[in-house]
Amino acid sequence: MKKSAVALLSVLLLTLYSTPTSQAATINYYYSEHCENCKAFAPYWEKFVAEKSGEHQFEKKQTDASVENKNELLNRNMQYRGIAHTEIPAILVTDNQAGEDVLLIGLEEINLLPEILGENGRLIPGMESRELTSAIITRSGKMPTSLFYPFTLAALADASNPCALFVFIVATSYATVFCGRAKAVVYAVTFCATMFLVYLGAGLVGNRLINIIFGASPWITLMLSLGMLLLAVFHLRTALFPHQTRYSELPYRLKELIVKNASKCVSFGGAIASGVLCALVEMPCTGGPYIFALNIISKMPTASAVLCLLYYNLIFITPLLLCLIILLVAPQYVERLDVWRVAYRRWMHLLMGLLLLAAAFLGIINYA
Template sequence: MKKLVVLALFLLLACIHIPVLAQSPPPAVQGTGYQEVDSYRVERMVDGKQVVHLFYNQNCGDCLKTIPYLQEFEKTHPDVIFRYYDIREDNSYRQLLAVFSQEYGIDFSPVPVLFTGDVVLTGYREISGGLEDALYAPGAVTPETTPTAAAPSQTSRTGLTIPLVISAALVDGINPCAFSVLIFLLITIMALDTRRKMVYIGSLFILAVFTFYFLSGLGLFTIIQSAGISRAMSLIAAIIALLFGAVSIIDGVRGKPSQLLSIPESKKAIIDRYVKKISFPGALVLGVLVGMFELPCTGGIYLAILSLLSNRMSITDGIPYLLVYNFFFVLPMIVILAVVAFGIPVERLDQLRTEKRVIIRILMGLVMILLGILLLLEFI
């Protein structure tokens, strides 16, 4: 069942990504429509002509279709000024996009996004279907410029993102998969070696899990933004979060974890082999392996958070949030290591983990369903 779910996800991503790779980049945007950013201004009219501002990214699939469409539109509409900003090539354009987003009262919008008059259009379908009405509908004429604006703060553009990220990470971090491996590792070390070595190896294990998850999230974030599939990915993530959330709650009620949300039995033998080696390099390898194999346990929450972030900010802005998420994700493991180092028996923690497994499963399920609903609300 798990293999079919993973295969279906990869096939769906491939179907989305193939058209992006199949198209050649648009020609360089030049001429009077190209503007150097000398100040953060939202120009709506220039010399009696309405201005269309397009923010894009040449690695974005929808952008590859939108730019040629606008260039053809521009040829037949000399009464309109077009300006193009590649946010991937120039950081000042990303800052200008933030100013436009604040001025128009929206959160960060994935590219391509078009601003004209009082209208915001996102994605090729909206732009190609709504540009004519945006330009020539009654009341479309607007003041020439709005006052110069300061670049908006992170707080104003992201709202409750930080509390949401921290809460989701903490719930994700108490998942039974990583806990069970860490506790098994600590029990093995305590039986064969010193408490100091246990702290060193446990720390390396946690560092490896943190690094793997951060780099995986950064890679997926980059793919989502560069390919221009943030909206499609949000829908996929919402479905996965709702599905995995329901399964997690059912598992909690039944008191028995399903194969879909647990480390595969075939992979547990590999993990056991590295646990028994008890070496510093082995702890790093073990952390990476656990990060890979526990994705079915934790992937639903992480994917949902990545999709929410990709809808609200650029990769550069998102890196601090990924660092925060992954720190709080491993924080419960850091706490476990600390209390064991100060003398709490590992066996007592293992007993506590077993006793609270039902509550943890239900809590994780509720969080995934909440994130799935939040992702669906992004489409409204």
């Protein structure tokens, strides 16, 4: 009887010390037999398992052969990515000590697996699961779905700002009336290109500065989101009280100066100068949404950040491009553009305020 009890106790102790909790992480690999990327990744997975089998617990889960495995991956996708479908190959890494985990989807993210498992095999310390997942997505060059929407909303809010539209319409209308449509088209194209390039350049510099100054500080997202809320209040105030334009439009004296000097802007050099000047003067008006967007992409690789900036600034100049199309197709309506701008100015501020509110709200949710 005593020998049986000792044998049972030995088995229990052996079981306790051989459980996965004594290992640094549990790594679940989701795959499908019909997935070409999974087939290509298989040799690397087997090699990684062979090298790290003593440090971690590994498990392969085939999603096309098990509804349970598929639903498990689907729930993780919903939890961390907000997407209601499964993508493979995917790896779920769970830190057995901290209880935090991270979901890697696609080969670009999976390639980062050795980086997120440090020398002790633990996940990056001090980061919650959602924050860590977002950081991994960004590091792989992709933008998380939860950040794509506030990024796009910030760009749309920037595009709704009437400042650049005012300068563009004044100079284009003057060029059309006094210099002919051909010269007006040259001005319009040059002005749009200049605004685009200046903002793109400012974005590249700003992106680098944010990365250097703030590093990985998560609170900067919250601070910028609160700043966006303040900007939204200014634009909503102007929508309700049209004469209250401080912090939401160009100063009245500067507008008068632009109108008086419109004749100097219609040349090629004048278009470049006015585009640069407008971009620099408008930065205080549009700087909030732009800095908010730059913070979102600050941890991305340079190539991915440039693509995001191209996307943002293309949205930003879309109203100017629409005015350019009107100039090309129906030049007789160019003189009415400023009338329309004045008539719908309050609605533009209302739209910008609501877009800023939405972007700020999503930014705060992402921080939380």
